[in-house]
Amino acid sequence: MKLQLALDLVDIAGAKEIVSEVAEFIDVVEIGTPIVINEGLHAVKAIKEAFPALTVLADLKIMDAGGYEVMKAVEAGADIVTVLGVSDDSTIRGAVEEAKKTNKEILVDLINVKDIKARAAEVDALGVDYVCVHSGYDHQAEGKNSFADLHAIKSVVKRAKTAIAGGIKLSTLPEVIAAGPDLVIVGGGITGESDQKAAAAEMKRLVSQA
Numbered sequence: 001m002k003l004q005l006a007l008d009l010v011d012i013a014g015a016k017e018i019v020s021e022v023a024e025f026i027d028v029v030e031i032g033t034p035i036v037i038n039e040g041l042h043a044v045k046a047i048k049e050a051f052p053a054l055t056v057l058a059d060l061k062i063m064d065a066g067g068y069e070v071m072k073a074v075e076a077g078a079d080i081v082t083v084l085g086v087s088d089d090s091t092i093r094g095a096v097e098e099a100k101k102t103n104k105e106i107l108v109d110l111i112n113v114k115d116i117k118a119r120a121a122e123v124d125a126l127g128v129d130y131v132c133v134h135s136g137y138d139h140q141a142e143g144k145n146s147f148a149d150l151h152a153i154k155s156v157v158k159r160a161k162t163a164i165a166g167g168i169k170l171s172t173l174p175e176v177i178a179a180g181p182d183l184v185i186v187g188g189g190i191t192g193e194s195d196q197k198a199a200a201a202e203m204k205r206l207v208s209q210a
């Protein structure tokens with residue numbers, strides 16, 4: 001089981017600062033959607049150049065033009081690129097084809113998908129690398145999480161790896177780990193802590209045992 005640090009509410013300098021603190025405890029660093037909106041793919045390039053040993057995920061949440069947008073993210077240094085599960089199959093297919101050319105990976109984010117189980121099975125069959133359940137900030141504000149959704153997709157995803165994101169904290173991590181995802185994505189649960197290094201270290205210790 002791997003740990004991904006999601007960076008959302010910082011600029012490039014702030015992202016570098018946090019990653020410098022916790023790099024030894026994370027497997028993947030995510031350049032979150034708000035950073036890409038604010039700074040563009042330069043943020044992906046800057047983090048990949050500064051931390052070449054880390055796997056970099058560009059959270060573009062692609063909805064259309066899958067092949068083209070994946071191409072641009074990969075050119076900037078992304079190892080994994082996100083595509084929305086609510087996209088058309090052709091968008092996901094295009095993204096997968098483009099990523100495969102350079103041995104990169106596609107993570108499909110099932111945020112706001114209504115029939116999670118059915119869509120997870122469909123995107124799995126499209127050859128994506130990760131299927132991710134996700135309660136976004138707006139759902140988190142309504143007290144929702146994706147723990148039950150993770151159980152649901154685990155029963156239908158046969159070839160892709162599974163991932164979970166959305167409001168995961170140290171206190172809820174054991175419940176997440178028990179459901180057995182391949183990738184646990186944590187943003188505020190690390191970046192919002194006063195001791196980010198200690199939080200990342202403890203999370204890494206827990207996911208490594210799984």
Ligand SMILES: O=C(CO)[C@H](O)[C@H](O)COP(=O)(O)O
Pocket residue numbers: 006007008030032033059135136137165166167168185186187188189
């Ligand atoms: O993609 C995102 C929001 O759309 C976040 O990166 C993801 O939810 C993880 O952050 P947090 O742990 O703070 O919820």
